[in-house]
Amino acid sequence: MYEFKFHRPTTVRQAAGLLARQEEAKLLAGGHTLIPTMKLRLAGPKHIIDMSQIEGISGIEMKGRSLVIGALTRHVEVATSPIVKENIPALAELAGLIGDPAVRHRGTIGGSVANNDPNADYPAAVLGLGATVITNKRRIAADDFFKGLFETALEPDEIIVRFQFPKVNKAAYMKFPNPASRFALVGVFVSKRGSDIRVAVTGAGSNGVFRVTSFEEALKKRFGAKSLDGMTIPADGMSSDIHGSAEYRAHLVGVLARRAVAAATA
Amino acid sequence: MTAVAMTVNGKAVTGDVDPRTLLVQFLREHLRLTGTHVGCDTSQCGACVVHVDGKAVKACTTFAWQVQGANITTIEGLAEPNGPLHPMQEAFRENHALQCGYCTPGMIMSAVDIVWRKGNELDEKTIRHELEGNICRCTGYHNIVKAIAAGAKAMAKA
Numbered sequence: 001m002y003e004f005k006f007h008r009p010t011t012v013r014q015a016a017g018l019l020a021r022q023e024e025a026k027l028l029a030g031g032h033t034l035i036p037t038m039k040l041r042l043a044g045p046k047h048i049i050d051m052s053q054i055e056g057i058s059g060i061e062m063k064g065r066s067l068v069i070g071a072l073t074r075h076v077e078v079a080t081s082p083i084v085k086e087n088i089p090a091l092a093e094l095a096g097l098i099g100d101p102a103v104r105h106r107g108t109i110g111g112s113v114a115n116n117d118p119n120a121d122y123p124a125a126v127l128g129l130g131a132t133v134i135t136n137k138r139r140i141a142a143d144d145f146f147k148g149l150f151e152t153a154l155e156p157d158e159i160i161v162r163f164q165f166p167k168v169n170k171a172a173y174m175k176f177p178n179p180a181s182r183f184a185l186v187g188v189f190v191s192k193r194g195s196d197i198r199v200a201v202t203g204a205g206s207n208g209v210f211r212v213t214s215f216e217e218a219l220k221k222r223f224g225a226k227s228l229d230g231m232t233i234p235a236d237g238m239s240s241d242i243h244g245s246a247e248y249r250a251h252l253v254g255v256l257a258r259r260a261v262a263a264a265t266a
Numbered sequence: 267m268t269a270v271a272m273t274v275n276g277k278a279v280t281g282d283v284d285p286r287t288l289l290v291q292f293l294r295e296h297l298r299l300t301g302t303h304v305g306c307d308t309s310q311c312g313a314c315v316v317h318v319d320g321k322a323v324k325a326c327t328t329f330a331w332q333v334q335g336a337n338i339t340t341i342e343g344l345a346e347p348n349g350p351l352h353p354m355q356e357a358f359r360e361n362h363a364l365q366c367g368y369c370t371p372g373m374i375m376s377a378v379d380i381v382w383r384k385g386n387e388l389d390e391k392t393i394r395h396e397l398e399g400n401i402c403r404c405t406g407y408h409n410i411v412k413a414i415a416a417g418a419k420a421m422a423k424a
Contacts, residue, residue: 004286032309036309048285076321099398099399102376105318181310182398
């Protein structure tokens, strides 16, 4: 691991100031991506800005029709929260599928979404529920947030502080985990909120999380697994590696979308 | 260098460490508590699991300074000093749940955490699912699963 200095700001404003001022600075939330990446010397930030001492950026509450989750909220808290289970159970289930219990004790929703790993679970929920990402500067709609592999709309000194998830009528997440890493080889999140239907896919796309508009159109006619019978997506643009070919991933998108809709309507 | 202070197995400890020092290095190399193992060093195998404020955490993926002020329990601190083995340790012994023993400290620390979260009556499916973050290369898990089920029950009586 390369040498670094660390900082422990107590407000978001201080953290943003450090991010803006220090060259090659990185935010540290749960650390379960950043620390392994630093050990491999794939990342070598000169400054680590630890978010754990910042008050008010963790926790879960309902505000009107929205579920609000602080950026530093750990996976285990989302997975076991009675508020999440009651209002968007699919989100609690998704959080309970991330990594393993020890990883869920440390990893955070803000860290996962800001990192935008193409195989991470949370991006599928944020896009699949049409959430709003609230930063220290602005509100960003999920549709405008994810920009490609490990790329987001976040500016260099911008920090996610919380997420706002609209309460939906129906939702489910189906994941085909890589048997070794437990990352999503493919994961599909579906939701229905009135006439707003979303099908978001993680793990499959070579450009990160994406929506399947053809599936969404079919589900607008009738929100049932049968509406997707025989539907597939092209293998073009799918990832291909030792874990699965582009064709295999494209096939899984159809299979998992049908299973997710079946689970959401069960 | 950075000053760290925490409670490990009930004792207040301090150290002056490089910021890069991982919790597992601090425990093993500074405190000489070598029961916590480094297996994969990539956050996957769980040989380094310890309890941080009562929760199972991978000590290889945590900087020592991140747990400033925290209460840490390692495998050395699970049983009472000079007392009998912790019921989960005893269950691992009784059920022959180890061969080389390398993964065992992490397995036991994770197992205790599973009992805290899921209760004393654990079925095989739950145990296997909850053990996703702990890898054993010898046993095939069979006796580990048996031991955890037995240890969970024994913890209710302890």
